[in-house]
Every structure is written in C-alpha cells, then in structure tokens.
Amino acid sequence: MKNRFSQVPVLTYHKIDSRREWGLNTVLPRRFREQMEFLRQRGFRPLTFRELTSSELSEKPVIITFDDAYESVYQQAFPILQEYGFPAVIFVIVRYVGTWNTWDANLGGLRFRHVSANQIRELAQAGWEIGSHTLTHRALTYLPEKEVDREVRESRRQLQEITGQEVLTLAYPFGLQNAAVRERTRTAGYRWACQNLWGEYRPDNPFTIRRIPVYRTDSLAAFRRKLQPGLPHRVEMSKLRLISWWAHLTPLYQHLFQP
Numbered sequence: 001m002k003n004r005f006s007q008v009p010v011l012t013y014h015k016i017d018s019r020r021e022w023g024l025n026t027v028l029p030r031r032f033r034e035q036m037e038f039l040r041q042r043g044f045r046p047l048t049f050r051e052l053t054s055s056e057l058s059e060k061p062v063i064i065t066f067d068d069a070y071e072s073v074y075q076q077a078f079p080i081l082q083e084y085g086f087p088a089v090i091f092v093i094v095r096y097v098g099t100w101n102t103w104d105a106n107l108g109g110l111r112f113r114h115v116s117a118n119q120i121r122e123l124a125q126a127g128w129e130i131g132s133h134t135l136t137h138r139a140l141t142y143l144p145e146k147e148v149d150r151e152v153r154e155s156r157r158q159l160q161e162i163t164g165q166e167v168l169t170l171a172y173p174f175g176l177q178n179a180a181v182r183e184r185t186r187t188a189g190y191r192w193a194c195q196n197l198w199g200e201y202r203p204d205n206p207f208t209i210r211r212i213p214v215y216r217t218d219s220l221a222a223f224r225r226k227l228q229p230g231l232p233h234r235v236e237m238s239k240l241r242l243i244s245w246w247a248h249l250t251p252l253y254q255h256l257f258q259p
C-alpha cells in the first residue's frame with residue numbers, strides 16, 4: 001500500500017449551502033450536483049480512506065471530504081451523494097456536534113449549525129467514513145503536546161462511541177501540522193491524516209495527505225484540473241495557495257481573541 005494514497009486526488013468541501021457568505025468555501029447545492037454528475041460521467045470511483053487498504057484500487061479513484069461537519073452537508077450533499085451511490089468522508093469537530101459554529105471567525109454575521117450525533121450515525125450507516133477534526137478546532141501546532149494528545153485521542157474516543165466504528169482518519173484543523181503533531185496523531189491510533197495545501201508533504205507519509213479545496217467559484221474546467229492524480233502542477237498549486245492564504249487568518253484570530 002506504499003504510495004498508493006498519493007495517487008488518489010482528495011477533494012475538500014466545507015459547506016454545501018445556498019446562503020451567500022463571505023469567502024469561497026460554500027459551494028451551491030446545484031454546483032455540487034454538477035460536480036458529482038461530472039464524476040459519474042467521467043467514470044470516477046469515489047472511495048473512503050479506510051478502503052485504501054483493500055488490495056485492488058479502482059481506476060480513477062477520488063476521495064470526497066467535508067471539513068467541519070456542517071448540517072448543510074447532511075441536508076444538501078448527503079441526498080445527492082446517495083443518488084449517485086458515492087461514499088464520502090466527514091471530519092467532525094466533536095465538541096460542536098449538534099450546536100452552532102461559535103469556534104469560527106464570524107465575518108458575515110451568519111451562523112451555521114453542525115451535524116447531530118444521530119445524523120453522524122446515519123451517515124456512518126450509509127457507508128460514509130467518520131473522521132476526527134479534533135475536539136475544538138484549535139490549531140494543533142499552537143498547542144502544548146499534552147493538549148494535542150487530548151484533542152486527537154478524546155475526539156477519536158467520543159466519535160467511536162457515537163458510531164460504533166473505528167475512527168482511522170483525522171483532518172488537522174486549518175491543515176496545520178508538524179512532526180510532533182503527526183507523531184501524536186499516529187500514536188493515538190489513526191492511520192491517515194489530512195492537511196491542506198501548505199504544510200510539509202511526503203508522498204509516502206500517510207500523515208501528510210494533501211487535499212485540494214473546491215471553491216464556490218470553480219467552473220467545471222477548474223474542477224476537472226483538481227482531479228488530476230498526484231500533485232497539481234506548479235502553476236495550479238501556486239494559484240490554489242494564493243486563493244487559500246486568507247484561511248490562515250482564522251487560527252491567528254482564534255489564538256489572539258479566544259485563548
């Protein structure tokens with residue numbers, strides 16, 4: 001299984017919602033449907049991380065992930081994915097299950113609700129992989145090691161209690177990680193961990209999985225480019241990084257205003 005995950009494009013979504021919001025992370029439900037239809041037409045096979053261990057990797061694999069586990073994912077994306085028979089991976093902030101996103105910088109005045117424990121169970125039963133996005137969505141690289149330990153272990157334990165399934169994958173809040181964070185994550189029992197576009201990346205290290213964000217402004221042509229196996233080429237990568245730099249402001253905001 002060495003290296004095989006580095007050949008699988010991994011997409012990141014946040015909200016699938018028709019409400020207008022500041023920023024690019026909310027994809028319209030109608031756009032999301034177009035993208036799933038595109039995957040079907042082009043013969044892509046969505047799978048989850050835990051399926052990466054099975055011996056045969058299908059042709060044109062792709063992993064669809066949702067960060068922060070907003071209720072809109074359950075309400076809008078789940079029915080569409082069910083129609084297509086596509087599984088996905090949802091990364092849950094365990095302290096915020098069934099509540100509002102008060103952990104996030106609120107620039108547009110809108111609040112968003114997170115999935116409930118029952119909704120998580122329903123997704124798990126439908127074949128979704130439930131992953132951890134820690135307990136509180138604080139940047140792990142800013143925390144003392146003991147706190148990192150608690151964030152990754154306790155979130156895993158509680159999610160396993162909710163779903164009755166082993167939790168094998170984690171998404172680092174804000175994608176931020178370093179060697180110490182990777183080690184704490186590995187020893188907590190995870191097998192894979194996802195970052196975004198910025199951190200140290202090694203194709204043979206399952207704790208530095210790189211993901212490609214899908215934005216509300218993406219055309220189908222842009223979406224197609226994001227599905228190329230391996231890394232996007234250099235120009236594409238710089239473009240994506242440029243767009244996503246502002247996402248780094250949120251951990252800073254948290255660090256300064258919500259100690």
Ligand SMILES: [Zn+2]
Nearest residue numbers: 067068173174
């Ligand atoms: Zn997040």
